[in-house]
Amino acid sequence: MRGELRLFERARGGDWTAVAGPFPVLFGKNGIAWGTGLAGQNEPGLRKKERDGRAPAGVFEIGQVFGYEARLPPGGDYRYHQVTEADVWSDDPRSPNYNRHIVIDPKNPPDNYTHEKMRSGDFAYHWLIEIRHNSDPPVPGAGSAIFFHIRRGVNRPTTGCTTMAQENLVKLITWLRxxxxxxxxxxxxxxxxxxxxxxxxxxxxxxxxxAPASLPR
Structure with missing residues (x-):
């Protein structure tokens, strides 16, 4: 699926102001389904599940930024972790660390290590921004490892993440505070x-x- 990402800001009690965008984005190859975050988890309808190829719909906190570099791009000022071969994000619903970032011993890796490792030389994961779906606490099978990251192509949707051109992802990273x-x-x-x-x-x-016109009640 395709969409547009726009960045807005507002002071407490103030009006929203557009500050960047629109950025073309891609997300779930099978569409969207309600996720679990700040809003959306109580909506009726299709729910996000592990490996369903859908992006979680709703409102979510933005978590940590991860990347291959020693520091954020110039202008960045946000929580950051440089990933190594020891960094893993579990997508196994049977694991007690499901949908969590963990650091392991690469010489004694857990099951699914190859699939779950966060640094594999893949250009699309050069920068990752955590989208905190199903995080507090994670419910096994409700979806994991949801990020913003670099798109793999202009027409290639994802299995649940939201992707965009690298330059737009960097703009998003440097905007975060x-x-x-x-x-x-x-x-x-x-x-x-x-x-x-x-x-x-x-x-x-x-x-x-x-906005659609409101009907009288």
Whole structure:
């Protein structure tokens, strides 16, 4: 699936201001399904599951940034961890570390190490930004390892992550600041129109769409 990512900011109690974007993004090859985060987990309908090829919909905290480099790109100022051969993100629902970042001994690796290791020389994982779906605490089988990362091609969707061109991912990384409490909202357009007010999201007209008229009650 395709979408557009836009960055917005607001002071407490203030109006939303667009600061960057739109950036073309790709996500779940099989669409989206409700995830578990700040909002979305109580919605009726299809739920995100492990290996379903769907991206989690809802609102999520943005977690740590991971990468191959010793430090963030110039201008970056956010929680960062340089990954090595010892860094693993478990996607095995049977594991007590499911959907968690762990550091292991590469000389005595656990099961699924090859599949789960975070540094494999893959250009798409050069930078990763954690999308905190199913994190507090992780529910086995509800989906794991959801990140922003570099796209593998302009027409190649993902199995659940959100991907974009490298230069746009770097812009996102350098925009992040912990004091802003950054979050990610992923919604289909029709769901966004229903929920933006109650979820305190930017109004549709902030990115060139008209909000649907309210019917009298």
């Amino acid at each position: 912990a004091k802003r409490h950054p979050c990610y909202a992923l919604l289909a357009a029709n769901e966004y129109d229903k929920k933006w007010r109650s979820w305190n999201l930017p109004p549709p007209d902030a990115f060139g769409r008209s």
